[in-house]
Amino acid sequence: MRIERARGTRDFLPAEMLKRRIMEAKMRDIAEKWGYEEIRTPTFELAELFTLKSGEEILKNMYEFKDKGGRHLALRPELTAPVIRMYVNELKMAPKPVKVYYFGNCFRYEEPQRARYREFWQFGAEIIGSDSPEAQAEIIALAFYCLKSLGIKAELYVGHVGLIREVLQAANMEEAEINKVMNLIDKGEREAVVEFMGGIGTERELIDDLISLVDLKGKDALNEARALKIIASNNDALKELEMLLKIIDYYDIVYTLNLGIARGLDYYTGMVFEIYKADGKLGAQNQVCGGGSYRLAALFGGADTPSTGFAFGIDRLAEIFPLETDDLKRKEVVVVPIKEKNRNPDVIKEAIKIASELREFFPTHMDVMSRSLSAQLSYANAINASFAVFVGKKEVKEGKVTLRNLDTGVQEKMSVEECVERIRNQV
């Protein structure tokens, strides 16, 4: 009986892993150069960590279970909450800002489709201890430069949920109601917003102002927001956003302002941003990155700590990552012991010694199937190796090897040292 993969999960074959390692290395390099340090949190957590503040949509899709001790656990549906939990548990005395990055798999029970899986991978970074415009801009810039190093072009949208939340709070709405409205705004359901707010007795004028606020997009959005009477011109969120945009410009980053971005995670409090790949290559799942400022630490038993961060969907990036096939081709060497009929142990001994020397520099294979010379060459050809190194009776006697370039078919007898040099020069 054949066992299938669980729905929504994937096996990564060598070629895919190689590609992902290359991508990971590029992103890790950027994060390190910006002074961030890598961390890793557990694959599962107490379910409570996520039920506290993650938002309705996430909870609906969570893999929850009880362990044998009766603990209520969940596979992590996202990584921000675990990272902040780690900060509160282990890092709260570290000098601020704490700057960390991470790669990790997440789990959500959703219908699999293009670029959406039940187990998916995120790369994220957080600045813990600040949600200043400088921190917000740095996080956006970091995300931007990661994409740049991957050679991926995508569109950046920046918004600010603080602006909208303040309007709603001023209207004396309760937190649950506010979250509900934010959720509807995020979905773009304007009528539902009007209906819901009307239903709880909000004034018509305020509702209209809110709708026009979230519909603001582009360069003049800020001035227009100011013109709307519901936002005071000395409004903190507005001033913060203005400063942020100024700094983003200093980073030379192209963006579009969109006050309608509300984000599905309830914990965002200030700036929010999303990055889309809008050329259709990702189908309906074109968001590759999301992030913003939030306050979660207090919720997990720490001091109230402003934080800012983002997360990339690595699987989506992997689908659009432009990779030359040359990048994927490793230069490999196959050591071919020519054992003849009697499995000459001298030849095997010498071949092992030579393979060990080559392994200092190159991925090196050696026959483990007792194959004939032609069968070994055939294998070398099948795995697309670049060189074969023959070790036979004659070579052993002369203390040399025969190096064969498998692309050109040219071969020559030489010392092991020279052989290493030759291969290095052609790699």
Add this chain to the structure above:
RNA sequence: GCCGGGGUGUGGUAGAGGUAUCCCUUGGGACUGUGGAUCCCAAGACCUGGGUUCAAAUCCCAGCCCCGGCCCCA
């Protein structure tokens, strides 16, 4: 959760009621150290379960899975 389109060896395919085709692949053998070839042998498939039929890969139903879309997210 909802809506489309699909499932034949590892992959690609033919078969549209009657012994499942071909290519690639994989393993073995022949071949005295270049045969990365050639020849021979072998392995390996009708998604699962029901139903119709003398007979089902083929027709019907359900499920599972895959691909895509809605919603939401990364």
